[in-house]
Amino acid sequence: MKQGFRQCMAWLHTWSGLLVGWILFAVFLTGTASYFRGEISDWMRPELHAPAAGGEPAILAIETLKRLAPDSPTWFVFPPGERNSELRVVWRNPPGKPTPPGSRGFGNMVLDPATGEPVTARESYGGEFFYRFHFQLHMPPLWGRWVVGFCAMMMLVAIISGVITHRRIFADFFTFRPGKGAGRSWLDAHNALAVLALPYHLMITYTGLITLMLMYMPWGVQAVYKGDRGGFQAEVFGVAPPVRRANQPAPLAPVGPLLEEAMRRWGGPPGRIEVQQPGDASAIIRLTRRDSEQISSNPQTLTFDGVRGTLLGASGEPGAAAATRGVAYGLHLGRFASPLVRALFVLSGLAGTAMVATGLVLWAAKQRHRHARAGRAGFGLRLVEALNLGTIAGLPTAMLGYFWANRLLPLHLADRADWEVYCFFLLWGLAALQALFWPGLRSWATQFAAAALLGLLLPVLNLLTTHRHLGVSLPAGDWAMAGTDLLVAAFGLLLGLLSWRLFRRAGRAPVTRPVRGAGLARAEGA
């Protein structure tokens, strides 16, 4: 080897991090937002109210499904829980019936938890959009997942090579020197963000790969199960193979006693109720335990005879491999977490986002320092600086704009949910254009300022457009609403501080003709 091992690792760290850094930034930031998937979805449908003390929502939902989809072979009921107030029903359309395009044969409706009647909430993807974007980037699912998986693999490479190449991991453990020039501060920040949250970074990247492992590495399963995908699914995921219809009408057993049985066994209500062949003698009802309370996300289920209501079987003591996967998957989603533990996950997620961002800015700062002596910035540096600005400042702006679109778009616009997403990409596109044509410190400052305003004023917008503003939601303890308002505003405040510092720095920087491609790095060198 011509160079030392450490130089090789430094090279590997630089390029594995830089080439996929912008996608990783987006994956980290939208992933962190996904810890609030339920709350964001609630916030985006202010017409839905928190469950009132009425009947049991799940029983009401079953009654509604009997009317809505009597011929459907399978119903799913997702009752409201601590973290979402939505009562959702999904049903498989009977075979041979025409279904609307894009529905993939499933019907889907949100019900009022107090009455069980369908509600007319505004159309929105809510927190689902960030969640999907996090692992498939709004691309066709397979493509997106492959791209994200490749980037996650690169992330794992970058983490490990980064640890190896970090010369003074213990000596610099507590080191942060703000205000030192020439990339020193960025390096310190990057190191601190990476090292101090290292357990989280490793865990989240590794478990992220595991969530999609069957897509990336399907061959083991193919070899062992020889194409019997159903058998594999049943053994690992607890997904039951479909029940054959007996074609003898029989009334469905009342669900109330089954819910009590689940309550007695698990100490909590189920998170999902599945009814197969309702109204037929072959009907079964399967209850799945909620994800909270345990790390492992392996489903625990109770299966009942759908006519007599007797318990047929309980699953949920999986084998070692399935249990390992369950724990990994559960750790990644963090659904087990109580509010405090979730806050720790969110902070670590933000640290990961900032780690990627500081790494990207650090590269540009170093290059610019090098180019400052040579004279002119090369194309590569200009490209990286534009991408940095367009992503690191542009994405938060676009995400906050998505919240605004949810409140401002007309309620009865056709394809309203899609328009919210278009608004997100429109804003992101504008940010990217600014990054391309007006690079420089001032653009960083203005983009962060725009994002800060969008965040700080969101509670005001909510006050003007809904009846569930902070003055109402706080006294009522409506945490999905108040928490989203407050957290987004806090995020806005953070961006505001950032923008304020950048403006001050831009004011101090020598007033020269703006150099094409000057970015954060210039102030750093100044």
Added chain:
Amino acid sequence: MAALGFGLAYAGFLGLCLAMDRHHAELLRGRPAAGRRWLLRGVGWLLLGLSLLPCLALWGVGIGIVAWLGLLTVAAYSLVHLIPYAPRLALWLGPLLPLAGLALSLAPT
């Protein structure tokens, strides 16, 4: 309980930090003598170990360890950011945070 875990973790990191020449000079002036260095290091590791216990008591083994790692991260971040901006506060929080945590966890709820 969580506050106690956080306080102990913070104090533990502060001990380890003070055992290093550069940070000792920043926060307390001068280099630590050998005996003092070992004392700080020992107490630091001890407190870090102790900070696991409240987490286990509060959350059980599985979630407790996950939460503990998260608390360690947040405690270390707090310290790293306080050192350059508010060094005196960073030092005072060392004894204050665990005591406050203890008081909170003993307080009748």
